Amino acid sequence: MSTEQVVELSGVPGSPYTRKMLALLRYRRIPYRLYPNTRYQADIDPLREKQRPKPKVHLLPTFYFEDDAGLEAALCDSTPITRKLELDHQGREVIPPSALGFLNYLIEDYADEWLTKAMFHYRWSYPADIAKAGQMLPRWNNTDGDEALLNAKAASTSELQISRLKYVGSTPETKQTIENSFKRLITILDSLLKQQPFVLGKRPSSADFALYGQFTALALFDPTPSGIVLEKAPRLYAWTETLEDLSGYEPLNGDWLDLSKDSSRIEPLLTEIGRIYEPYLIANAAAVSQGQQQFECMLDGALWQQNSFSYQAKCLQWIREEFAALDEKDQSFIQALAKQTGFAQLLVAKQDH
Numbered sequence: 001m002s003t004e005q006v007v008e009l010s011g012v013p014g015s016p017y018t019r020k021m022l023a024l025l026r027y028r029r030i031p032y033r034l035y036p037n038t039r040y041q042a043d044i045d046p047l048r049e050k051q052r053p054k055p056k057v058h059l060l061p062t063f064y065f066e067d068d069a070g071l072e073a074a075l076c077d078s079t080p081i082t083r084k085l086e087l088d089h090q091g092r093e094v095i096p097p098s099a100l101g102f103l104n105y106l107i108e109d110y111a112d113e114w115l116t117k118a119m120f121h122y123r124w125s126y127p128a129d130i131a132k133a134g135q136m137l138p139r140w141n142n143t144d145g146d147e148a149l150l151n152a153k154a155a156s157t158s159e160l161q162i163s164r165l166k167y168v169g170s171t172p173e174t175k176q177t178i179e180n181s182f183k184r185l186i187t188i189l190d191s192l193l194k195q196q197p198f199v200l201g202k203r204p205s206s207a208d209f210a211l212y213g214q215f216t217a218l219a220l221f222d223p224t225p226s227g228i229v230l231e232k233a234p235r236l237y238a239w240t241e242t243l244e245d246l247s248g249y250e251p252l253n254g255d256w257l258d259l260s261k262d263s264s265r266i267e268p269l270l271t272e273i274g275r276i277y278e279p280y281l282i283a284n285a286a287a288v289s290q291g292q293q294q295f296e297c298m299l300d301g302a303l304w305q306q307n308s309f310s311y312q313a314k315c316l317q318w319i320r321e322e323f324a325a326l327d328e329k330d331q332s333f334i335q336a337l338a339k340q341t342g343f344a345q346l347l348v349a350k351q352d353h
Contacts, residue, residue, distance in 0.1 A: 004089070010035040010052070011061035012140040014133075014221065016119060017078050017112075018061040019244075020213030024082065027204060027246040028092045034061075036141040079108060079318075082206045094206045096256050099330040103259075103266065104205045105322045106273065106346070109315055111210035114277045118182040118225070119217045121170040124161045128223040134158035169306035177302050181276050182218070183228065188268045190233035195265050196257070203251035204243065212243040259333065267341050274342025276300055281316045282345055288313035316346065323347045 007030055011018030018034075025032045035049060037060060055062055055074040063081050067073040075081055086095050096104050123133045138153035139145070165171070170178060189199075189211070198204045199211065218225040219240045229237050257265065279297055287295035287308035296305040323334060323346075338344040 004031055007032040007063065007085070008035065009033075009061045009063045010037055012037050012137075014136060014140055014217070015060040016116065016213035016217050017059070018213075019216040020209045021061050021063075021078055021081070023212055023243055023245070024085075024094060024206065024209045026244075027209075027249065028085065028089060028094065029247055030085065030089050078210075079105075079112065079206075082209075092251060094204060094209065096200055096205055099259055099326060099333050100200060100256055102322050102326055102330070102334055103270070104200055104207045106319060106343070107199060107207035107269065108205075108210040109319060110273050110277050111207065111214055113312055113315055114181075114280065115185070115211065115214040115218075117168055117170065118178055119214050119222070120161075120168055121165065121175070121178045122182075122225040123217065123222050124158070124165055125170065125175070126224040129225075130158050130162070132221070132223060133161075167307045169304060171305070174299075174302070174304055174306075177276075177299050177304060180300065181272070182225065183232065184272055185269075186229055186233040186236055188272055189239075190235050192265060192269065193235050193239055199266070199269070201255050201257035203255035204246060204249075208243060212240055215240040216244075263337060267337075270337065270341040270343060274338070274344075278343045278346050280304070281312060281319075284308050285313040285316045319346050320348070 007025065009018075009021065009032065011022075011034060013019075022032075022034065035052075052062075052064055053072055053074045055076045057076065059076040061076070061078070063075045064072050065075060065084070082094065086093055095101055123129050134154040134157055137157050138150050142150070192199065196202060198208050200207060215229075215236065219229040219237045220226065226237075257263075276299055279299055283295050283297035283304075288310050292308055294305065295308050296303060298304065323331065326334065335344065335347060338347055
């Protein structure tokens with residue numbers, strides 16, 4: 001019997017980030033307990049669940065770790081949590097070394113911060129998607145709730161989420177930009193998966209699980225994007241289902257992509273990141289640094305307008321820190337690749353921009 005410490009977290013079935021982390025935990029064979037979403041503390045049955053600390057910002061999933069003082073702390077950001085798990089649990093790691101590790105970080109960030117816009121856009125812009133999500137969200141972790149109250153909650157949930165579309169950049173004016181980006185991505189991933197089973201080789205990385213999390217909605221749950229995936233990239237639909245449980249998949253030495261030989265395989269994906277995500281991050285960070293509540297920029301030849309986000313300004317800073325941590329040889333390689341595929345500005349130190 002394993003004596004490894006059990007990782008505890010709370011979440012809901014339909015949360016892309018919850019799904020991301022559960023799949024990662026399964027693949028890494030890290031024992032875990034998933035608790036119902038504890039956002040509404042009054043709903044906790046004290047005989048079944050204990051009171052947990054609240055995170056600074058309530059996001060899903062919420063992990064519970066012991067802090068330096070020996071007290072339980074609530075953490076929500078999946079990217080640093082993944083890195084913490086790498087340090088705390090040995091074997092079946094999902095962070096590649098060196099230059100490939102930087103590309104993994106970049107792709108994971110793109111999935112978490114840009115692809116999620118497509119998820120939110122499709123879910124709350126199309127009638128069939130609104131109807132399904134509106135009905136399901138209040139019922140997760142509450143299947144025995146009163147039907148009248150659940151229906152009322154479905155209506156209010158839909159109304160609230162639709163009102164938030166503009167804050168993440170989804171408007172009638174940006175609709176085509178988001179949807180074109182999504183369609184290009186699934187074509188790129190479909191082509192990549194013809195060459196290798198995972199994004200960065202023959203073993204899954206944290207970038208795979210980040211993409212998987214968003215595609216649990218975009219491919220498996222929401223009717224409109226799911227139909228697009230099934231029509232244009234059924235391989236990606238199957239891949240998404242496969243990633244849910246890779247606990248029996250055995251990674252081998254040499255499974256990571258050899259960038260010196262096969263970097264061309266991921267260049268289309270990096271080109272898409274340079275095309276759509278680089279200018280977005282740069283414009284958002286500039287707005288945040290200037291104290292602007294909103295910003296606009298040109299994305300893929302069209303005007304993009306939305307609220308600025310301080311967190312995504314930090315994402316740009318963290319990407320640059322990851323790059324700065326590489327040795328000189330790896331930095332030179334990444335710089336050449338970035339220049340070729342269009343994400344070079346993401347590497348520029350803030351003071352040089």
